Amino acid sequence: MTVLMQVINPNTSASMTDLIGVSARAAAGPGTEVVAVHPGMGPASIECHYDEALAVPGLLAQVAAGEAAGAAGHVIACFGDPGLDAARELAAGPVVGIAEAAMRTATHLGRRFGVVTTLARTTGRAWELATRYGVREQCATVRAVEIPVLELETDPAARSRIAAECADVVARDGCDAVVLGCAGMADLARELTARVGVPVVDGVAAAVVTVEGLVRLGLTTGKRGEYAPPVPKAYSGALARFGGGSPGVPQTV
Amino acid sequence: MTVLMQVINPNTSASMTDLIGVSARAAAGPGTEVVAVHPGMGPASIECHYDEALAVPGLLAQVAAGEAAGAAGHVIACFGDPGLDAARELAAGPVVGIAEAAMRTATHLGRRFGVVTTLARTTGRAWELATRYGVREQCATVRAVEIPVLELETDPAARSRIAAECADVVARDGCDAVVLGCAGMADLARELTARVGVPVVDGVAAAVVTVEGLVRLGLTTGKRGEYAPPVPKAYSGALARFGGGSPGVPQTV
Amino acid sequence: MTVLMQVINPNTSASMTDLIGVSARAAAGPGTEVVAVHPGMGPASIECHYDEALAVPGLLAQVAAGEAAGAAGHVIACFGDPGLDAARELAAGPVVGIAEAAMRTATHLGRRFGVVTTLARTTGRAWELATRYGVREQCATVRAVEIPVLELETDPAARSRIAAECADVVARDGCDAVVLGCAGMADLARELTARVGVPVVDGVAAAVVTVEGLVRLGLTTGKRGEYAPPVPKAYSGALARFGGGSPGVPQTV
Amino acid sequence: MTVLMQVINPNTSASMTDLIGVSARAAAGPGTEVVAVHPGMGPASIECHYDEALAVPGLLAQVAAGEAAGAAGHVIACFGDPGLDAARELAAGPVVGIAEAAMRTATHLGRRFGVVTTLARTTGRAWELATRYGVREQCATVRAVEIPVLELETDPAARSRIAAECADVVARDGCDAVVLGCAGMADLARELTARVGVPVVDGVAAAVVTVEGLVRLGLTTGKRGEYAPPVPKAYSGALARFGGGSPGVPQTV
Amino acid sequence: MTVLMQVINPNTSASMTDLIGVSARAAAGPGTEVVAVHPGMGPASIECHYDEALAVPGLLAQVAAGEAAGAAGHVIACFGDPGLDAARELAAGPVVGIAEAAMRTATHLGRRFGVVTTLARTTGRAWELATRYGVREQCATVRAVEIPVLELETDPAARSRIAAECADVVARDGCDAVVLGCAGMADLARELTARVGVPVVDGVAAAVVTVEGLVRLGLTTGKRGEYAPPVPKAYSGALARFGGGSPGVPQTV
Amino acid sequence: MTVLMQVINPNTSASMTDLIGVSARAAAGPGTEVVAVHPGMGPASIECHYDEALAVPGLLAQVAAGEAAGAAGHVIACFGDPGLDAARELAAGPVVGIAEAAMRTATHLGRRFGVVTTLARTTGRAWELATRYGVREQCATVRAVEIPVLELETDPAARSRIAAECADVVARDGCDAVVLGCAGMADLARELTARVGVPVVDGVAAAVVTVEGLVRLGLTTGKRGEYAPPVPKAYSGALARFGGGSPGVPQTV
Known part of the structure; x- marks a missing residue:
């Protein structure tokens, strides 16, 4: 059925x-x-x-x-x-x-995760949700690449800037996983997982x-x-x- | 001016x-x-x-x-x-x-306060706000009188039921103050303060x-x-x- | 595949x-x-x-x-x-x-859940896990039916005692969901969901x-x-x- | 009256x-x-x-x-x-x-604030109060300019050092507001609000x-x-x- | 030496x-x-x-x-x-x-402890200290026997009321240990430990x-x-x- | 006896x-x-x-x-x-x-402490214990010197690397005390206390x-x-x- x-x-x-x-x-x-x-x-x-x-x-x-x-x-x-x-x-x-799903999924993958999102002005909301969902301690960092949502599809540099930020989340904050903080990044998770070397979680999936x-x-x-x-x-x-x-x-x- | x-x-x-x-x-x-x-x-x-x-x-x-x-x-x-x-x-x-104003005002009046609100189904939101505003430990209890918002004005028993709940918040939970959890209770604060013997805070004021x-x-x-x-x-x-x-x-x- | x-x-x-x-x-x-x-x-x-x-x-x-x-x-x-x-x-x-899976699943089903487990001496561990998994505030209560693990299968009263405790979790603690705190209760979840009127979560599933x-x-x-x-x-x-x-x-x- | x-x-x-x-x-x-x-x-x-x-x-x-x-x-x-x-x-x-008043006032002005105070040895007490007042998460940073209290009035560099620290609180910590951590800074709030571009809160006021x-x-x-x-x-x-x-x-x- | x-x-x-x-x-x-x-x-x-x-x-x-x-x-x-x-x-x-010593000592003796103190008006301070010392979750209850400090020595009923409260802390709150909340109770710890059946901690010792x-x-x-x-x-x-x-x-x- | x-x-x-x-x-x-x-x-x-x-x-x-x-x-x-x-x-x-003893001892010595341990992969466990023991806020940092446990005795550079990390814990994180995060460092505490200028706590002792x-x-x-x-x-x-x-x-x- x-x-x-x-x-x-x-x-x-x-x-x-x-x-x-x-x-x-x-x-x-x-x-x-x-x-x-x-x-x-x-x-x-x-x-x-x-x-x-x-x-x-x-x-x-x-x-x-x-x-x-x-x-x-x-x-x-x-x-x-x-x-x-x-x-x-x-x-x-x-x-x-997708935020609750992604954050909770990330907690099954290690001790700490980081979030990579679009605009800095949305990071406060991401932290608020991390608190609400009980993962404030597991969430080590929330980063913004400063690319507007609708430019994720069109900005040729978007992919590499997101990848660079994910890599930094691992290198600097010692995260075991990365959460992508926008539905518009849904298509990037598998590629980034391979590139960054830790699981990268798309909330839509x-x-x-x-x-x-x-x-x-x-x-x-x-x-x-x-x-x-x-x-x-x-x-x-x-x-x-x-x-x-x-x-x-x-x-x- | x-x-x-x-x-x-x-x-x-x-x-x-x-x-x-x-x-x-x-x-x-x-x-x-x-x-x-x-x-x-x-x-x-x-x-x-x-x-x-x-x-x-x-x-x-x-x-x-x-x-x-x-x-x-x-x-x-x-x-x-x-x-x-x-x-x-x-x-x-x-x-x-009015929730943030009332809850924060109550923290200046003692160590613990209780909230008396309308319907039990709204108490979850009150707790959520208490957490967001950092007063989760100061908020000892959230009580509902089970009177719909628009009946606060018309139900002749509303006043006495609210007063009874406020009194119980003090007697049972040892609260130093009570917060009224609905704008429709705004007119009751001064009367209840006198009746209950601890400060009763209306969020509108x-x-x-x-x-x-x-x-x-x-x-x-x-x-x-x-x-x-x-x-x-x-x-x-x-x-x-x-x-x-x-x-x-x-x-x- | x-x-x-x-x-x-x-x-x-x-x-x-x-x-x-x-x-x-x-x-x-x-x-x-x-x-x-x-x-x-x-x-x-x-x-x-x-x-x-x-x-x-x-x-x-x-x-x-x-x-x-x-x-x-x-x-x-x-x-x-x-x-x-x-x-x-x-x-x-x-x-x-199964504890992390059950507790996190329960958080998708409402604001608060309760746990019903076997022996009182294990409730401390359940609270410890609730803290570790970030659901301490969402977990309203942890109850024990005082039936040893291996008697869950043989004690004819087990089923009704568990059901009674689940019902009380809803009635007294206002929980939106119940988590079964033992793998030996895995077969009861669907029946209890129907009986108790809120979702009952089995951690194995x-x-x-x-x-x-x-x-x-x-x-x-x-x-x-x-x-x-x-x-x-x-x-x-x-x-x-x-x-x-x-x-x-x-x-x- | x-x-x-x-x-x-x-x-x-x-x-x-x-x-x-x-x-x-x-x-x-x-x-x-x-x-x-x-x-x-x-x-x-x-x-x-x-x-x-x-x-x-x-x-x-x-x-x-x-x-x-x-x-x-x-x-x-x-x-x-x-x-x-x-x-x-x-x-x-x-x-x-004035600390409770300033910190609570700051919470009405945005998500996060920073404190700029006099001596580093007092920052522990500021954090303790932030915890007591429930604003530990909203308080992003506590900074000291290392000017003794009674020199705030006489040190010609005091004003510019305080302003510089306030600006850094915004630039580096992304704060929406700044709290001045000493009654001896009470006269600076309006000037600093204009200079720093976010609200600067004096606890006395x-x-x-x-x-x-x-x-x-x-x-x-x-x-x-x-x-x-x-x-x-x-x-x-x-x-x-x-x-x-x-x-x-x-x-x- | x-x-x-x-x-x-x-x-x-x-x-x-x-x-x-x-x-x-x-x-x-x-x-x-x-x-x-x-x-x-x-x-x-x-x-x-x-x-x-x-x-x-x-x-x-x-x-x-x-x-x-x-x-x-x-x-x-x-x-x-x-x-x-x-x-x-x-x-x-x-x-x-003695509060920090007693509370921290109690944490080595099990998961949860309760405090039995003199007057109800001091329980707020006990909770405040429990928070400061990081044992808020381990502290299950703070009880008062409503005997003034200097009457602990003279009130013939003091000993039995304290013992009864300690017993209730174990029976009702499931505590593994009890902390005596007043230096004037220092001489009671050993006797109460024997009587209550869980360790009773005197802060002076x-x-x-x-x-x-x-x-x-x-x-x-x-x-x-x-x-x-x-x-x-x-x-x-x-x-x-x-x-x-x-x-x-x-x-x- | x-x-x-x-x-x-x-x-x-x-x-x-x-x-x-x-x-x-x-x-x-x-x-x-x-x-x-x-x-x-x-x-x-x-x-x-x-x-x-x-x-x-x-x-x-x-x-x-x-x-x-x-x-x-x-x-x-x-x-x-x-x-x-x-x-x-x-x-x-x-x-x-030894972790609970060391962390709790450190809380009697000031407001904040840092931990210096062996391998970075163990720092997650140290943070977990800090949370369990209620000292998450007092624990300002957990550092690793990346020396395996059994090389602490044989690596001639071990002592100076640990000392350097302890000094940095004080200088950068403003800690009042340092906790040594391995039983294999037990012999270093007194020497490091003298060298670093703040108390250094060995958990074994x-x-x-x-x-x-x-x-x-x-x-x-x-x-x-x-x-x-x-x-x-x-x-x-x-x-x-x-x-x-x-x-x-x-x-x-």
Whole structure:
């Protein structure tokens, strides 16, 4: 039986959704059908808290749409893990963010890891997530290559700058593994693992296999407390369609 | 010279905005003009992560509108402190959430405090914020009275149930202070302080005096790193108006 | 292509190895061949630090034997995760303990989980692991049913006592998920999930899907620092066969 | 109605008390009358634990004197926050130390801050307070300019060395704000904020607005447990006058 | 060669000093001469922060006097460890507080311990010290028997109430050891160890053997940074005698 | 009356056992007879997790043998503190590891210490122990001189490289004390203390005086919970002799 997994790129860049889809499908096992999508509203890329906050409504609409379409689980494919708690309330199936998946995967690979991400202004959020996910001590460093998200695909120097930063994470900080801090780097993990000499973890792949595992084991978000379905209530203005409906079946876009 | 302070109720309930406005004005000093507002879009009350996530776009529009109208600072008047980081990027002036203000205020009043909030499903978020704000050890307990936000005004038993829980926080957990975990309880703090015998902190009032202090001292969010203004970029769909514009002057609703 | 995964029961009880093997195979995907083994030396069950320490040499011999036999990864199927660091040095492929797998899996299912284990004297070790794996705050409680490991299979009351404790973890501690704290409980997870109403996580299954994921992504322990293969050196006495050999290919039993 | 606030310089240097008074009055709102005082006994400056310990009796006598004179609240204007807990027991009104006020204020201004203080031997105490106040993770660095407290006023190079260190805190540690770690730097905050480009927080001003806020909201130390008034008892020797009296009205000097 | 060790009771109660001296001498080895002293000024007992703060000047004078008299090391025999940092600056030899000694000793005896102390209002300080000494997780509970310090000797029910609380620490909190939270309980440890069935640690004895060990190994406070001798400077008022002198040889009382 | 203390070198190198014995005897008081031993089976040196795991069975046999021979307490003389929990279950008397003893001793000597050890691959374990023992914040740095354990005695440059690293720990990290991270450095502590100018702590000596103190005070591991004697059960294979026997009197080798 095929399992349907929805991988959501929370920004609205179609080419990045394609890249993420390729990586996700490469990670998925034979029984999993990956659908890579992006929201119909929101920012073209997510590079600050403002972008992240505004990506969430569209992301949640995609979660609801995916649930309606029979998705057994969801991946949120942005390293800030935007909207994760809200998506867990909304979805019947498991929801995993790529930062949590990547950081937790890295803890199985040694004592310490480092994160290599895009812009310095996002490193604070990465540290915040490391704290939330309980890996603050295992996370030795968070580095930025100062390449905007959408230029990862176009900047010819991107690959070598990322590789150089990964190598430095190992040499200077003595890390046993490296985590790539952006879904737009998903295609680089295998090449970098070979080049750097320690495992380099892509969160998209890590989240795909994590969700696959949860689905196979019949595990999903606990629904008896904090993560119960949102209570239906009035939503006004441009977001009115998000309210109402019966619990667990919110209105889709 | 009068200072304009914007107090934003992130839900769309006008009567709750009024109640918050009264409490905020009671807390403000003579030189401060308080404007209490709520967004034009979003949920009628915020009682879960989903509600919170969908309250943020409207909240951010209000921050932008307030900035354009000359507000020197902003209060986010919901105990989950929704959108705080994004609002700090957006605003030139300081932005303070009522949970951070209340929790930090409580730390000046003794060693340990407890939180009394509305619904049990929101206690996880309160603990998360206590961790983020560094007061996890000082926060001895988070209690819920199981009264929905909008029934705080209408339930005749609300006041006595909240008072009973506050008293128990002192008797059983040995707390030196109590924090009220909902903006809709803002009018109860002085009465409860007298009744319970330890200081009871309302976050709306605490945030108002915190923002007043920051404005008077000429202090605002540091803007050279993580909290720099959002970079203008394309936003699509129902949120298109949030994108573009020059840095620091995003489009208002 | 079939992937060979070795699941090691570190105690020497064959019936428990069988039970673990059944659970592991039920969790594994179609491309994985699970081999469930136990050491030729060591204690019949692991119920204290002494037992755990003395289970490790035999466990390490099994890791080496599995590596020689082409195992792509290993599961250590005892909730104390005995010998995990040493096994990671020894194996080329990934090694995952069932406590780390179960605890980390539980963090994807909500905010807080509880552990239900066998004997009270092992709860200290469970807390120690929760700290090491960074989930101390997420772990709300560790409970013991006071049933010795090998009586889990024979005590007719075992099932209902475990179920009662799981239910209490949800009711009293407000947990979103429960972790079963013994490999001997591996067969109970699905039934308990249905009965208790929140996800109940078996570490054997969680570790199997975790190792499968790591193998599929080509990720294994970082080998350039702490987890490099043990340097060959003289070992004396009953453990002499553990020394010598070339790095990465220690002598098997 | 005017509120009387006592700002206590715990050392016995009159010129430093004057400087602190000027800064405190500049921070205070229109309804606040600031009285800046220093003890009649103790060290001329506080630069180590020994100095700090011996400053406390005189400081407590000033707290008692201020209470008798009708002070509504107190600021302890030394960055080690000496005697804070004891003063909270003694005073009916709120008591705030400048380190706690400055550090907590800084947390409203971004994710990370750094401290610039006088002597390297005091940095251990600053870290200890950061831990106590729950901002250990937010505090990225504590730097010393190696200028003794009383030379801050006379050393012509002091200002530029402090500015250089503040700039480095931003450049090297990526801080969003800087905290000045000595009451003797109180007059520099506004100038440095302009020069360094991120908010620079003076603890004296931060504590003044914090106490003003607490007084306006009717909040003071919880008095039902740890911070109840000291029980009257015999004190002997040079400190005999500190004992006796009725609870809450200790003998003044 | 005999080693002179000074055990300082920081309150001014002679009978309690005698009791402490007896316990200290019982703990000391054959080569150690214990001198038990108390300050000439300060409170008759220490039961709150105010008492503690005012006990410190007299305590420091005793440290200086002991140094002049050739003491090789010092014990501060009050469970709040008052003046510890200042005493370490002042003394050439090691200084150990009974709370740190007792708590650290308890960590060698199992995983978790509980503290049984006198008054509930002092439990906050005990928790603060547990955090400072890094044993917050090992300290499972802090209990108060609500007997004032000086009544420990006279209250006929004291012994049985303390024993009952110790027993409950084991039964309810599963502690492996109990720490007595007051120097006035020093004579009870051996009896309680037998009665309760787990080790009961008296801080006076623990500190005596700790200081003996440090002296024998030639270890004392590091003096090149934070704990260098206080710089001589002017002290005024009743504490004038504390200032001046050459570094390391402050004026004694 | 003479107290018999067993100091166990967990590796099988006789010359290192001799060196440890000399240091231990130098640290012991007049009433203590030190017996320095090493296991009959296991690795010649301990330099990774694998070595450590395989040293434990022999170590435990020595603990049992020492108990049978009347040892009042035990020191585990390897900086990884291998087998500590198991040994505490097995022994009636106290058991102390040299890492816990050294780290805790260092906390009495100032605010921060650094560790200087042998190989970089062991630093992860040192950090893990610092966390377990609650001194993560006090431990400023862990450095490796990259000299294998058994070359400490033979490498003519060892002494000066260790001294240089200790000096750098003070100069660069501002530490008040240094901890030597290997039992093979036990003879260097006094010389280095003089050379470096801050106390340098050898764990063997620190553990000897710690155990002496515990024995003198009649304190030993709490035996009513986690550390109760191992329950007798079947052990198979080369470790069969470790099983059986009555609780508290396991079979010796």
